[in-house]
Amino acid sequence: MNIFLHELKAYRKSLIIWSLSLLLIVVLFMSFYPSFAKDSEEFTKIMAGYPEAIRNALGVNLGNFFTILGFYCFPLSFITLCGAIQAMNLGTGIVSKEVREKTADFLLTKPVTRTTVLTSKLLAAFSVLVITTIVYITAASIMAFQVKTDDFSFKLFIMLSLTMFFVQLIFLAFGIIISVVVPKIKSVLTVSLATVFAFYFLGMFTEGAKRYFSPFNYFDTAFIIKNKSYEASFLIAGAIIIILAIAASYFVYAKKDIHSV
Amino acid sequence: MNIFLHELKSHRKSLLFWSIGVFLMVVSGMAKYAAYSSAGQSMNDLIADLPKSLRAVLGFNALDVSKISGYYGMLFLYLLLMATIHAAMLGATIIAKEERDKTSEFLFVKPVSRTTIITAKLLAAFTNIVVFNVVTFVSLLFFIGKYNSDGEAVNGDIALTMAGMFILQILFMVIGSALASVKRKTKTAPSLAASILLLSYMLSIVIDLNERMEGLKYLTPFKYFEAKNVMLGGGFERVYIIISIVLIIAFSTITYVFYKKRDLNV
Numbered sequence: 245m246n247i248f249l250h251e252l253k254a255y256r257k258s259l260i261i262w263s264l265s266l267l268l269i270v271v272l273f274m275s276f277y278p279s280f281a282k283d284s285e286e287f288t289k290i291m292a293g294y295p296e297a298i299r300n301a302l303g304v305n306l307g308n309f310f311t312i313l314g315f316y317c318f319p320l321s322f323i324t325l326c327g328a329i330q331a332m333n334l335g336t337g338i339v340s341k342e343v344r345e346k347t348a349d350f351l352l353t354k355p356v357t358r359t360t361v362l363t364s365k366l367l368a369a370f371s372v373l374v375i376t377t378i379v380y381i382t383a384a385s386i387m388a389f390q391v392k393t394d395d396f397s398f399k400l401f402i403m404l405s406l407t408m409f410f411v412q413l414i415f416l417a418f419g420i421i422i423s424v425v426v427p428k429i430k431s432v433l434t435v436s437l438a439t440v441f442a443f444y445f446l447g448m449f450t451e452g453a454k455r456y457f458s459p460f461n462y463f464d465t466a467f468i469i470k471n472k473s474y475e476a477s478f479l480i481a482g483a484i485i486i487i488l489a490i491a492a493s494y495f496v497y498a499k500k501d502i503h504s505v
Numbered sequence: 506m507n508i509f510l511h512e513l514k515s516h517r518k519s520l521l522f523w524s525i526g527v528f529l530m531v532v533s534g535m536a537k538y539a540a541y542s543s544a545g546q547s548m549n550d551l552i553a554d555l556p557k558s559l560r561a562v563l564g565f566n567a568l569d570v571s572k573i574s575g576y577y578g579m580l581f582l583y584l585l586l587m588a589t590i591h592a593a594m595l596g597a598t599i600i601a602k603e604e605r606d607k608t609s610e611f612l613f614v615k616p617v618s619r620t621t622i623i624t625a626k627l628l629a630a631f632t633n634i635v636v637f638n639v640v641t642f643v644s645l646l647f648f649i650g651k652y653n654s655d656g657e658a659v660n661g662d663i664a665l666t667m668a669g670m671f672i673l674q675i676l677f678m679v680i681g682s683a684l685a686s687v688k689r690k691t692k693t694a695p696s697l698a699a700s701i702l703l704l705s706y707m708l709s710i711v712i713d714l715n716e717r718m719e720g721l722k723y724l725t726p727f728k729y730f731e732a733k734n735v736m737l738g739g740g741f742e743r744v745y746i747i748i749s750i751v752l753i754i755a756f757s758t759i760t761y762v763f764y765k766k767r768d769l770n771v
Contacts, residue, residue, distance in 0.1 A: 433695045449533040
């Protein structure tokens with residue numbers, strides 16, 4: 245419990261900064277919706293003239309594109325990217341910082357098992373992500389109700405927003421496994437930014453079965469709007485990745501050689 | 506010279522990974538071009554009709570993505586993002602790492618001035634950036650040549666956009682190094698450099714989305730050498746080159762001046 249509280253305290257500042265930044269981004273983007281909605285009818289006419297293949301290639305869903313939900317998907321993709329960086333930073337940093345800051349022997353000589361240490365740290369990271377998501381979704385919802393021109397399904401809005409949280413969980417798991425496998429991480433940010441952007445770009449240029457390669461592709465916003473549900477196979481894939489990574493982390497961390505000073 | 510070589514060596518591995526990364530990016534990006542070009546027809550007129558905000562949301566520029574030059578214009582933005590992330594982190598890390606790794610005592614008791622050390626480090630970072638740029642350029646030439654079935658003359662445009670990318674790489678490198686030498690806690694310099702970079706990227710998207718924000722375009726380097734302006738408008742705009750050069754000189758000066766007087770944390 246002490247470790248958990250200590251970690252929460254250590255990440256308090258970063259939590260505030262991240263939550264505020266995500267909040268600002270979504271407020272900024274959503275404030276453009278009214279001007280965007282104005283011309284939507286004209287847009288729709290032009291869009292219908294596009295060749296089918298192009299429309300599919302762009303993933304544009306004609307009927308839904310100009311609603312507030314369709315517009316929301318646009319900022320959401322950037323917000324998910326930012327959220328993923330936050331989660332990856334958190335995952336990579338929370339275990340490896342003990343070695344980097346030479347506090348590992350202080351912590352690990354305390355009468356708690358390594359499993360307890362890792363569990364507390366994981367729970368702390370998880371709580372940070374949950375708080376960020378709550379702050380973000382609250383701000384996004386208030387903003388959406390402010391700028392809406394038509395009624396929209398709030399349930400769908402929440403479902404879309406939650407995809408950020410799921411992607412964050414996957415990247416948190418990635419971060420944890422990397423930080424326990426690699427002996428010493430000198431710079432957390434280098435590792436996390438490189439990983440997140442690699443997957444982001446990979447996600448941008450893959451489709452079909454290759455979608456499994458990038459967590460950014462697991463939640464197709466057009467599919468969610470259309471079918472009002474997540475794609476089961478990708479949910480399962482995400483869950484498997486998280487469980488495997490976390491389980492492997494416990495296994496590795498329990499026996500890991502940790503150099504003191 | 507020793508410091509220069511040492512820095513080159515210590516960044517060799519990361520440079521290798523980044524180069525592989527950008528190479529794969531070009532490969533996968535160009536592979537997707539097939540999907541666009543197979544749509545078969547030119548969409549120039551349609552795209553020209555679209556309001557600016559919708560074009561931004563869809564990821565179009567004023568370029569025709571069914572042609573290889575237009576598609577490249579779209580891909581360029583992501584290459585630029587990748588290159589500037591590399592440059593900003595490199596600039597910040599190369600200065601900050603001595604204090605992070607607790608090797609500053611070792612280095613700064615050597616009989617060389619701080620100016621010499623900074624110069625060597627910046628030169629090493631510069632060399633890394635050149636290599637990254639050349640790798641990007643060569644892979645682009647090769648893969649665009651491979652998919653360029655219509656024999657469009659794009660190589661000149663690619664060279665021009667790569668020159669623009671190079672200027673921005675240097676700019677972000679010196680922003681990173683300036684942050685690392687000004688900030689008391691150097692550990693946070695790379696994250697600060699990265700957040701400034703993401704912020705300016707976001708700003709460039711917002712400017713695309715809303716006409717009223719047009720005046721802010723001087724604030725974000727991502728607007729300086731946009732593919733559509735460089736390729737369709739015929740080259741760089743002088744004002745952006747001047748801004749970039751002034752910024753680069755300013756941030757390099759900051760790096761030197763502040764690092765000379767820096768109180769090193771040991």
